[in-house]
Amino acid sequence: MQEERLTSSTGAEKCRRKIRAVTVLLCSLFYCEQSRETLESLKRESETLKKKLEEERNKLNDVELHQVAEKVEVLSALSIKTRRVLKGHGNKVLCMDWCKDKRRMVSSSQDGKVIVWDAFTLNKEHGVPLPCTWVLACAYAPSGCAIACGGLDNKCSVIPLSLDKNENLAAKKKSVAMHTNYVSGCSFTNSDMQLLTSSGDGTCALWDVESGQLLQSFHGHTADVLSLDLAPSETGNTFVSGGCDMKANVWDMRSGQNIQSFESHESDINCVKYYPSGDAFASASDDATCRFYDLRADREVAVYQKDSIIFGASTCDFSLSGRLLFAGYNDYAINVWDVLKGTRATILFGHENRVSRVRVSPDGTALCSASWDSTLRVSWSFSTGSNYIFVLGKQ
């Protein structure tokens, strides 16, 4: 070919080159058409499979959860009251997490501060100022000796907690996770050594805390991932995530594979939380509903909604038995749902701005809610015979 070019081009040679050029052009057009056709046929195949999957799943939808739950005893009237208000943040509280000791908690705020509280005594134990604002995620390590936090800095850092109040904790902060957009959620796995994060870059990732190494990444969401939750099982290795693509995905931590996917919400999923047995999970969405999905049936089994609830649900968590679902909304209220019967058990007012996070304590004795009104409120149930205990007298 090269030799041909070096010799002077004859008329025939020019003609040959033109033919070659046109052939190349036609071939590339042909392949373009082919790939467009391939894409089209792939789309069609995908649609057909989706329909078939829906049909198969619908065959198993023989009854509604709330119908089966008609035989469950009705809950006696709940009386839940707030008796602790934690004040100290200067701006919206965006996230909180309980410590395993059932009384301490960590909270993070738009003002860049992360505070560790003993909610039982209302004592502020640590206050860590961070260089970035909007600390969207925070988590307490299982050992109680460290916390993780991250947000608009696209990172998630781990801070070891010391008993020395004078120690400058911010200096000991260690970056573990690196994303290409904001970090929306973080959680330690069952040990202080691994950290799971979700991000606005559409991925989740598992990190080795000590080395900062990425152990596994999880791709599959087609928009920002807003929330994640680890399966409560001692033996399982899965977690669920929800995001702006309206999907909730279940992942295998070993392989990084997306095992199951649920797409029934009509807007962003702001929060996902496992039911205590690990066989199901709930989600809270901007479409003003919370939904309940069972993993074994591979479908949505309940929708928690009301005509009067028009603002998005931003957060949710189960009570210890899974009978109640606490959900915080952008209308400043917390609706408490009867998970099995699908009805609302009660509504909690008190916050003066959006509720950003609700979390039940590890032993289920209390509920903490964090809000844009810059406070955290701890509430619990008074409707279970405590008056009687009080009459018997304290030891």
Add this chain to the structure above:
Amino acid sequence: MAEGSKDQGGTGTADPEEDSPNMIVYRKIEDIVTRIQDEKAGGVAIRTVKSFLSKIPSVVSGADIVQWLMKNLSIEDPAEAIHLGSLIAAHGYVFPISDHVLTLKDDGTLYRFQSPYFWPSNCWEPENTDYAIYLCKRTMQNKARLELADYEAENLARLQRAFARKWEFIFMQAEAQVKIDRKKDKAERKILDSQERAFWDVHRPVPGCVNTTEMDIRKCRREKNPHRVKKITFLNIQLERHCMKVSKVADSLMTYTEQFMEYDPFVSAVEPSNPWISDDTTFWDLEASREPTQQRVKKWGFSLEEALKDPAGRDQFLKFLESEFSSENLRFWLAVQDFKRRPLHEVPSRAQEIWQEFLAEGAPSSINLDSHSYERTSQNLKDPGRYSYEDAQEHIFKLMKSDSYARFLRSNIYQDLLLARKKQPADTEQGRRTSLEKFTRSVGKSLTGKRLTGLMQSS
């Protein structure tokens, strides 16, 4: 209103913000306020009310709005209707005619509906210059109802300092608007003035009031990923999956929840008391102790997982297995659990240690693995990772669950704890107690052991 700075958000045009979370709520609220104002379709009566010397056009009472909300949105509790109505007001869709604070009251207080021109869904982002022109305009019109509130006067003073150089321009704009306003009909002007004021109450709220225009920053920074076609392989895997019927999972969910309801502090009593209520941490101390209560021991019988979750349960199960000379299974399982939680750099060495202890030829705590799992595991160890022992661990767990666990629940070790039977060593003081004493003591124990729920549920 300065036209120039208004963001032509798009009433009617294809709006990229259409699907944003705030839009969803705005559309729902707009549906509600449209229905409320539709008198023919069951809406409220919007009237002109006569007050001392003047007429108040186009108003409705708070009570009427609350009634409508309760009736049309199936709300049983007026408090909920007031709460929803206050939020609709806070977002600027309805406002009290004589207050800057946007809440709804369930009484004769008069409210007016906002003009669609000012609706938040038009994506208003008014600038401080617009606000300055507006406040300036207010001071030019000699009307009592347009007098500036204290915070507005303060705002105006601040803006005058900030815009000192272009104040002449602002003043001229304000003058021009006053001129145009004068030409309007009196009643119309009253309405428009109040609507404009309500608009600014949303965008420049009274100090201490929530600014409902604040956005969740996560929603402002969306990644627009192209929507990928769902993987064919994924869908095929889903089709292959064996799923359970809803009736079956519903039963399972109900069983689980009902089983745990007695442990759920939001639904059942906590013994001796919920620390948050009584300020007494005994409950937490009991849960942390290695001497479990009967209620705690009962939980171990729900599943092997529950037993292993509790450190005391682990101890007792281990003790039982030791008595059967099969403790290596549990010790292996625990070792692998711990192994998965180690930092990365410790993984290879720890993997070897576990192999040596449990699986190698002549291992001191040799476990019984089927040949398939054994092969897989030794393969995995050529490149050891945190999940190298996953198959083996699963196999051993299934073994313990189907075999040893059932026997554990029937064993004396477990039953003694469950029924709170204290072992009586034969040759001690206790062993020689009279049978009457033993009887009295055991009756007393069973009374305190019995849960107080029966009594408490009646209170």
